[in-house]
Amino acid sequence: MGLTMSSHKRALITGFLVKWFVSSLGLWIAAGLLSESISYDSRLRVIVISGLILATINTIIKPIVIFLSLPALLVTLGLFMVVINGLMVLLASHLYGPLNVTNFWAAMLAGMVIGLVNYLVVTILENR
Numbered sequence: 126m127g128l129t130m131s132s133h134k135r136a137l138i139t140g141f142l143v144k145w146f147v148s149s150l151g152l153w154i155a156a157g158l159l160s161e162s163i164s165y166d167s168r169l170r171v172i173v174i175s176g177l178i179l180a181t182i183n184t185i186i187k188p189i190v191i192f193l194s195l196p197a198l199l200v201t202l203g204l205f206m207v208v209i210n211g212l213m214v215l216l217a218s219h220l221y222g223p224l225n226v227t228n229f230w231a232a233m234l235a236g237m238v239i240g241l242v243n244y245l246v247v248t249i250l251e252n253r
Contacts, residue, residue, distance in 0.1 A: 144183060147246050149176025151239030152214075152224070158238065162231030165224050175224040179217040179239075187213055210236025 130138075153172045156163040165171040190209055191198070197205040211233030218226035226232045 141180060141184065143246070143250070144180040145176050147176075147243045148179040148183070148239060149173050150246075151242040152176055152179065152235065154242060155235035155238040159231050159234055162227045163225065163235060168223070171221075171223040175217055175221055178221050179213065182213050182217055182220075186216070207233055207237060210240060214239070 149172050152163075152165075152175050156165050156172070165175065187209065190212070191206075194205060194209060211229060214235045215226055215229060215232040218224050218232065226235065
């Protein structure tokens, strides 16, 4: 038992750090595209902390919400995920005051942008 970390723990930490980066980058891009609906006082610190909060929400709360909404996901062939992603962004906005998302539609669009950024980052990382 030394200070070495198992490869499983290292993979979990790396995965969370990637989620944090993707969430922060996606929020920054979404705020730039939807500047009238999403504000963060033009401070990088707000984006980084918001990304951390969103990554934590997506790691802990989102799987529970997905499980509870399986019937809606099945009926809509997965399109309900857009609503779930929007709700996660809205929750992050409510938990962290400096990130201001004005309405649910802006949160849904931000969720779609974050999903697209996630797809692009994962594709780039897998092709390395």
